[in-house]
Amino acid sequence: MVFGDLTPHAIAAELGDRIRTxxxxxxxxxxxxxxxxGVSLKAxxxxxxxxxxxxxxxxxxxxxxITEQLDAFIPKQEISPVQLIELKGKERxxxxxxxxxxxAKEETPEW
Numbered sequence: 001m002v003f004g005d006l007t008p009h010a011i012a013a014e015l016g017d018r019i020r021t022x023x024x025x026x027x028x029x030x031x032x033x034x035x036x037x038g039v040s041l042k043a044x045x046x047x048x049x050x051x052x053x054x055x056x057x058x059x060x061x062x063x064x065x066i067t068e069q070l071d072a073f074i075p076k077q078e079i080s081p082v083q084l085i086e087l088k089g090k091e092r093x094x095x096x097x098x099x100x101x102x103x104a105k106e107e108t109p110e111w
Contacts, residue, residue, distance in 0.1 A: 012050030012052075013050035015050060015057075016047055016048045016049050016052070017048070019047055019057070019060060019061070019064070020048040022064050022066050023044075023048070023064060026064055026065075028064070030045060031044075036063035037056075037060045037062065038059060039059050039060065043060075044060060047060050
């Protein structure tokens with residue numbers, strides 16, 4: 001499946017469907033997954049519909065023992081040395097000079 005042509009809603013629904021399939025392949029009920037993940041039954045139901053928080057989804061992936069697939073989902077990316085040098089060039093070298101504060105006497109308006 002090519003995700004580039006899908007809307008965010010469609011991608012979330014597809015991920016939810018894949019999580020549901022993984023649960024069924026593991027022969028687990030939604031209730032069992034919810035208990036194992038430490039989330040509510042509603043959280044599992046929502047996840048399978050593609051309407052989950054990231055934290056709930058990760059807990060469910062851990063409960064289903066499929067977290068190793070996250071590396072294929074979003075592989076770790078390294079920053080190239082050239083980009084690292086460019087980023088370092090934008091770092092601040094020193095702090096700004098402290099500003100002088102007026103004393104309370106100077107701040108009082110004269111009416």
